[in-house]
Amino acid sequence: MAITFDSPLTAVLGAAKxxxxxxxxxxxxxxxxxxxxxxxxxxxxxxxxxxxxxDLRIGQLLCVVGEIEDCVIRSHQxxxxxxxxxxxxxxxxxxxxxxxxxxxxxxxxxxxxHASRVAVGNRGVFxxxxxxxxxxxxxxxxxxxxxxxxxxGEDSAVQEVLEFGELYxxxxxxxxxxxxxxxxAVKFARSVVxxxxxxxxxxLRDEYDxxxxxxxxxxxxxxxxxxxxxxxxxxxxxxxxxxxxxxxxRRRRAVRARGATARDGGDGALxxxxxxxxxxxxxxxxxxxxxxxxxxxxxxxxxxxxxxGEVGSGKTLVALRAMLxxxxxxxxxxxxxxxxxxxQQHHRSIVAMLGDLAEGGTIFGxxxxxxxxxxxxxxxxxxxxxxxxxxxxxxxxxxxxxxALLEDQVSFAxxxxxxxxxxxxxxxxxxxxxxxxxATPPHLLVMTATPIPRTVAMTVFGDLExxxxxxxxxxxxxxxxxxxxxxDHPGWISRVxxxxxxxxxxxxxxxxxxxxxxxxxxxxGQVDAVDRLADDEGDTAGTAVLPPGxxxxxxxxxxxxxxxxxxxxxxxxxxxxxxxxxxDATMRAFAAGEVxxxxxxxxxxxxxxxxxxxxxVILDADRFGVSQLHQLRGRVGRGGLPGLCLLVTHTDxxxxxxxxxxxxxxxxxxxxxxxxxxxxxxxGDVLGASQAGRRSSLENLRVLRDEDTIVEARAAAEGLLDAxxxxxxxxxLAAAVTELERSQLAGFVDKS
Numbered sequence: 001m002a003i004t005f006d007s008p009l010t011a012v013l014g015a016a017k018x019x020x021x022x023x024x025x026x027x028x029x030x031x032x033x034x035x036x037x038x039x040x041x042x043x044x045x046x047x048x049x050x051x052x053x054x055d056l057r058i059g060q061l062l063c064v065v066g067e068i069e070d071c072v073i074r075s076h077q078x079x080x081x082x083x084x085x086x087x088x089x090x091x092x093x094x095x096x097x098x099x100x101x102x103x104x105x106x107x108x109x110x111x112x113x114h115a116s117r118v119a120v121g122n123r124g125v126f127x128x129x130x131x132x133x134x135x136x137x138x139x140x141x142x143x144x145x146x147x148x149x150x151x152x153g154e155d156s157a158v159q160e161v162l163e164f165g166e167l168y169x170x171x172x173x174x175x176x177x178x179x180x181x182x183x184x185a186v187k188f189a190r191s192v193v194x195x196x197x198x199x200x201x202x203x204l205r206d207e208y209d210x211x212x213x214x215x216x217x218x219x220x221x222x223x224x225x226x227x228x229x230x231x232x233x234x235x236x237x238x239x240x241x242x243x244x245x246x247x248x249x250r251r252r253r254a255v256r257a258r259g260a261t262a263r264d265g266g267d268g269a270l271x272x273x274x275x276x277x278x279x280x281x282x283x284x285x286x287x288x289x290x291x292x293x294x295x296x297x298x299x300x301x302x303x304x305x306x307x308x309g310e311v312g313s314g315k316t317l318v319a320l321r322a323m324l325x326x327x328x329x330x331x332x333x334x335x336x337x338x339x340x341x342x343x344q345q346h347h348r349s350i351v352a353m354l355g356d357l358a359e360g361g362t363i364f365g366x367x368x369x370x371x372x373x374x375x376x377x378x379x380x381x382x383x384x385x386x387x388x389x390x391x392x393x394x395x396x397x398x399x400x401x402x403x404a405l406l407e408d409q410v411s412f413a414x415x416x417x418x419x420x421x422x423x424x425x426x427x428x429x430x431x432x433x434x435x436x437x438x439a440t441p442p443h444l445l446v447m448t449a450t451p452i453p454r455t456v457a458m459t460v461f462g463d464l465e466x467x468x469x470x471x472x473x474x475x476x477x478x479x480x481x482x483x484x485x486x487x488d489h490p491g492w493i494s495r496v497x498x499x500x501x502x503x504x505x506x507x508x509x510x511x512x513x514x515x516x517x518x519x520x521x522x523x524x525g526q527v528d529a530v531d532r533l534a535d536d537e538g539d540t541a542g543t544a545v546l547p548p549g550x551x552x553x554x555x556x557x558x559x560x561x562x563x564x565x566x567x568x569x570x571x572x573x574x575x576x577x578x579x580x581x582x583x584d585a586t587m588r589a590f591a592a593g594e595v596x597x598x599x600x601x602x603x604x605x606x607x608x609x610x611x612x613x614x615x616x617v618i619l620d621a622d623r624f625g626v627s628q629l630h631q632l633r634g635r636v637g638r639g640g641l642p643g644l645c646l647l648v649t650h651t652d653x654x655x656x657x658x659x660x661x662x663x664x665x666x667x668x669x670x671x672x673x674x675x676x677x678x679x680x681x682x683x684g685d686v687l688g689a690s691q692a693g694r695r696s697s698l699e700n701l702r703v704l705r706d707e708d709t710i711v712e713a714r715a716a717a718e719g720l721l722d723a724x725x726x727x728x729x730x731x732x733l734a735a736a737v738t739e740l741e742r743s744q745l746a747g748f749v750d751k752s
Contacts, residue, residue: 002194005034012036012189020181027174033189038699039182040220040236041169044229045127056097056137060130063168064139066094067123073111086111090118092126092139099139101126122146127170127179143178167223186221199732200239204720208712211235234709237700241713244701246727246737249717253725256301260441263297263329263416269368270397271324274357286314289467293322296443296465297329297417303443309469310670312638315447318469319419320350322445327370327397331416335400336434338422339576340376341603344584346421347374347400349609360397370397377404378580406433417443422631449631449670468671479633479643481665483621485658486650496617496646497565504569504596508614508641512561512599513632515623516553517575552619558599566597574600602628604635611639621647622657626677629664656680678704 003011009030013021024030030039045063056062070091078085088103088111101118105111128142171182198213205212211219211231219232265271282290289307296303309315323333335350337343351358351372360369373387373396390396394413399405415438435442446464484492500510558573572595574586583603590598591610598604598613602624616636621629629647637643647665651657663676701710720727727734 003033003189003192004195005032005037005193005197007033009033009036012185012192020177023174023176024185027177028172033193036185036189037193037217037221039171039186040233040700041171043170044167044223044226045170046166046168056130058131061128061170062099062130062139063125063127064092064094064099065123066092066099066126068118068120069093069098071115071118071120073108073115088114088118090115097137099126099130099137100133101128101139101142103142117144117146125180145178145180166225167229169221169223183221190217190221197732199730199736200242201730201733204716204730208238208716210238233700237706237709238713240698240700241706241710242716243733243736243740244698245710245713245717246720246733247740249714249721250725250737250741252304253721255304255441258441259300260302260443261329261331261414261416262300263326263331263443265294265298265325266328266330268325268328270328270357270370271321273368274321274324274354277355277357282317283314283469283471285309285469285471286318289318289469290321292465292467293318293445294325297322297325302441303417303445304464305445306464306466307445307447307469308449308466308670309447310449310634310668312634313449313469313471315449315469316346316349316421317353319421319445319447320353323398323417323419324370326416326443329416331414332391332394332396332412333398333417333419334405334412334415334434335398335419335421336405337400337402339603340378340402340580341574341583341587342421343374343376343400343402345587345609347372350398350400360395371395372398372400375399375401375404375410376580377402379404410437412437414439415442417445419445419447421447422449449627449634477637477640477642479637479645479668481633481645481647481668483658483661483665484646484648485653486648487652493648494565496648497561499644499646500566500597500615500617501569503615503644506614507612509590509593509595509610509612510597511604511613511616511632511635512557512597513604513616513618514552514554514557514599514601515620516551517577517601518553518555551623554599554601557619561597561599570594570596572598574598574603576601576603602632604632609638610635612641613638614641615644615646617646617648619648620650621661622649622651622655626660626664626673626680629661630668630670630673633664675704 009024009032010021012033013024024036028039030036043061045061068090070089072089073086074089075084075086077083086105086108088105090101090103092099092101103111103114103118105114124144124146126139126142126144128139131138131140169179169183169186171179171186173179173182196213196217200210200213204210211234213235216232216235219228220236223229223232293303293305293307296305307315307318309318319335323335326333335346337346354369354372357369358372360371371390373391375384375387375391387396387399388410391399392411392413399412404410415435418435418438435444484496486493500512503510554573554575558571561567562569562571572586572589574583574590576583578586586595586598589595590613593612613636616633618624618629618632624632633643633645636645647661649658649661651661660676660680664673667673703710720730720733723729727737
């Protein structure tokens with residue numbers, strides 16, 4: 001019976017023991033022969049230096065033949081558990097310096113098993129990294145294959161490594177498997193598998209300089225040179241990018257074929273009246289982006305555009321002008337905001353900007369005006385009745401709301417444009433629920449100041465057209481950001497509160513942001529990595545407000561600041577658990593200058609605009625993501641006065657969390673930070689419904705590393721689809737595309 005890519009993995013693991021088969025299946029997640037052949041090496045060892053270890057370097061990957069010259073079992077008390085733990089220390093004699101190896105065991109039996117493998121006199125092939133400890137060379141994280149008693153075993157084991165040529169593959173592993181176990185299985189599979197299908201047509205491979213599939217598998221698993229490795233990886237990445245691009249391309253074409261109502265602006269009376277009332281000129285960027293959006297809206301197919309702009313760059317004004325154009329065209333526009341605070345802020349600011357143009361149909365309105373409605377989850381049934389009626393009748397041209405807009409009882413007369421503010425707060429299904437309320441596909445405008453990984457991925461993959469606002473309007477001042485490292489300088493927290501007092505003394509206002517509401521209760525949507533802040537009542541200078549151990553919480557911080565370092569100042573609290581009217585009253589009081597310090601969760605992350613707020617202190621800043629930190633600090637420096645953002649953290653200097661904070665402090669460029677975010681967190685599911693926190697569906701591709709390959713694949717996909725939408729000229733490629741389209745990964749591409 002022929003062995004193919006779809007054959008069960010056991011077909012090529014015949015000689016392996018059941019336990020080892022289980023490690024391949026459960027530990028590595030490999031079920032088929034195809035899975036095994038797609039389990040690529042993570043790096044390659046240059047075997048030309050086998051047994052030559054005279055010139056060691058720290059961090060150097062070694063593969064040596066050696067003999068155990070010393071082995072001893074030692075015991076010690078585990079400080080964490082109090083139990084006796086064991087370690088085996090062995091000394092490996094090589095052709096150069098001897099190497100110490102250490103193996104750990106939770107009990108004596110495990111230690112004795114390790115000791116039996118590295119008994120004095122045993123010879124074998126040993127693989128690991130070179131390091132030094134107390135002037136002694138070590139082989140860290142060693143893998144080993146011990147020779148048999150006869151010469152035949154030794155020759156066979158050495159040959160196993162040397163026959164791969166200059167490069168020996170090092171595979172991703174699981175406990176109980178060695179890299180040569182995987183290498184042997186792959187070697188056997190390559191020798192027996194039949195019918196490796198080539199999905200890329202020869203003309204396409206020639207045009208984009210891509211090697212054939214047989215050569216790619218040979219070069220990725222048994223390369224002779226680094227160039228062969230690179231060309232093999234390029235082949236697999238190009239194929240994955242191409243299939244993904246074809247799926248996205250076919251979906252885009254299907255949406256275009258369904259069509260949308262062109263919104264050409266009609267007589268333009270409402271937009272013209274609004275522009276005449278503006279007390280300032282649009283920036284050049286706002287005008288240019290407005291033209292791009294106008295052209296998109298006038299097309300008989302849906303706009304799908306990302307509006308990227310720095311915090312305070314005027315995205316809301318651009319979006320409002322687009323909404324007014326749709327109203328001029330006889331349609332309605334909906335603005336979906338992630339929080340009630342932001343929805344209320346948008347409603348207030350848009351009504352204020354429109355003036356009497358927001359009173360259409362009333363005795364206070366102008367002839368060109370429309371109605372602006374607000375719909376949130378906290379509104380009672382009675383409060384909703386009239387707005388729902390005006391939305392359904394079309395009397396309300398602009399509708400602003402939270403998730404309440406997604407409810408079944410909300411219906412629109414003619415929804416022509418959906419504006420999503422801060423896309424990363426909404427999953428694909430939620431955005432789809434709103435766009436599905438339109439009779440024909442509505443136009444979509446997504447606004448964000450810091451694209452999260454999935455947004456960046458979708459942009460690079462071409463699913464969203466991108467407009468960028470690079471200028472800051474007049475009145476925006478630069479923001480200085482500093483990390484306050486309490487692990488290194490615990491006393492600096494006192495200076496933080498002194499700076500807050502100084503800002504208030506100048507007549508300004510300050511935000512203090514916490515990751516928690518109280519105790520262990522987080523704000524909705526806020527996810528923390530660890531719990532870290534313990535009580536310390538003894539410090540009255542300020543450090544007790546942020547003791548290391550347990551996360552800073554609004555309720556506790558308000559009390560401590562009020563009775564400690566900020567005593568005498570007007571302090572208020574704001575978080576999502578408060579009643580809607582109390583939240584609104586607090587924000588109005590802060591905006592009116594009646595509050596000096598607002599202690600809040602991330603409910604003030606986006607959209608809150610208080611010109612007199614000049615400083616922000618973010619406690620436990622390491623608990624927030626890059627995009628959140630960028631959004632939060634955008635709340636200051638909005639009134640022409642310089643802004644200050646202090647990122648307070650207990651993290652260690654070399655930790656990834658500290659690196660993330662330093663990156664945020666070093667730049668205010670949203671796109672630069674999105675790349676930092678992407679590098680640290682990986683892409684979201686490019687084709688699926690997930691937004692963050694799940695493993696990327698991309699197997700070989702990385703959006704930042706492989707941008708050029710993705711651009712090439714996009715061009716290739718467009719050419720193939722132009723020639724034949726059903727890919728008749730490439731049946732293998734068509735089958736791969738169909739398989740991906742049918743998988744759950746592609747379930748919401750058309751709703752993105």
